[in-house]
Amino acid sequence: MRKISLLFLLIIFLFAGCSKAPTNDGVHNPVIGFSQSGTESSWRKAHTKSIKTELKKNDYEVLYRNAFMNQEQQLQDVRTFISYKVDLIIIAPLQEAGWDNVLRAAKKAHIPVIIVDRHIDTADQTLFLTHIGPSFKAEGNRAGLYATNYFAEKKLDSIDILELVGLPGTSPSKLRHDGFRETISRDSRMKITSTLVGNYTRNKAYDVVNKYLQTHKNKSFNILYSHSDEMTLGALSALKENHIKPGRNIVVITIDGQENIIKKLANGEVNCVVECNPDVGWYVVNAINRHFSGHQLAHEIYISETTFSESNIDKIPTRNY
Numbered sequence: 001m002r003k004i005s006l007l008f009l010l011i012i013f014l015f016a017g018c019s020k021a022p023t024n025d026g027v028h029n030p031v032i033g034f035s036q037s038g039t040e041s042s043w044r045k046a047h048t049k050s051i052k053t054e055l056k057k058n059d060y061e062v063l064y065r066n067a068f069m070n071q072e073q074q075l076q077d078v079r080t081f082i083s084y085k086v087d088l089i090i091i092a093p094l095q096e097a098g099w100d101n102v103l104r105a106a107k108k109a110h111i112p113v114i115i116v117d118r119h120i121d122t123a124d125q126t127l128f129l130t131h132i133g134p135s136f137k138a139e140g141n142r143a144g145l146y147a148t149n150y151f152a153e154k155k156l157d158s159i160d161i162l163e164l165v166g167l168p169g170t171s172p173s174k175l176r177h178d179g180f181r182e183t184i185s186r187d188s189r190m191k192i193t194s195t196l197v198g199n200y201t202r203n204k205a206y207d208v209v210n211k212y213l214q215t216h217k218n219k220s221f222n223i224l225y226s227h228s229d230e231m232t233l234g235a236l237s238a239l240k241e242n243h244i245k246p247g248r249n250i251v252v253i254t255i256d257g258q259e260n261i262i263k264k265l266a267n268g269e270v271n272c273v274v275e276c277n278p279d280v281g282w283y284v285v286n287a288i289n290r291h292f293s294g295h296q297l298a299h300e301i302y303i304s305e306t307t308f309s310e311s312n313i314d315k316i317p318t319r320n321y
């Protein structure tokens, strides 16, 4: 008799261990609050779609909020999820700083948090389960590697670089710069002569590059290193309007891998595209499932990425962004 009840308990325990997630009332599926930072690029839209699609495929209820690049709005969105008592919160943060209070409130309410894409800056690493996203520093390293390889055999005394960074106070802006600078430091001829801020948007990038070209008519540069495809599209328009042929007069290196930029790679206006992979949905939902079934998660989960240039242009997988 004792053996049978032990077996019964074991079966219950095993099934409980396999259950995917807590259900609030036994009727509804677990509710996931997903706070996205904006809609500034095709990349961002694909990132949102990937996560939402995978959550729905796995029968999670999704509460979605978009902060449209407003940090105060995003903090408010997360507070709304906490007051709704969701089962887990996914945050794709706009900025690195300013998250401690709201994350402490989530912790107090026993709501686990997963950070995706950009990082948050906090001294308390227990405020979130894991960060899932690209290695921004490796992306910068790959961009730098293309630049150093491209100019390795070219007989130039100096190689001047115009850098176009994204939104200040975000981890990709910092780490893509750090990774790039680390790699180009191997070639003493290479120097970042100017850094412009394009906020990851096409219009802002067009404005700052156009203004730069207008006010530096006698100053040329060899490389445009742009931290995102949307900014590159704005910069390409400004270059052409100022009679500079992108891809020919200057080498253009960009990050993301949107379909519209792969077309520019094919027609020679862009020389190198470092992929930033927005397709994270599977990784995010896998982490949620594992957490709900009692597994410990790695604190940092990287997404695989690659580099595209004329050397592998025929082998670029179909883009969905």
Ligand code: AHR
Binding pocket: 040, 041, 043, 044, 117, 118, 172, 200, 227, 228, 229, 230, 255, 256, 276
């Ligand atoms: O945080 C990732 C960056 O944000 C992407 O590279 C860019 O396109 C997006 O706006």
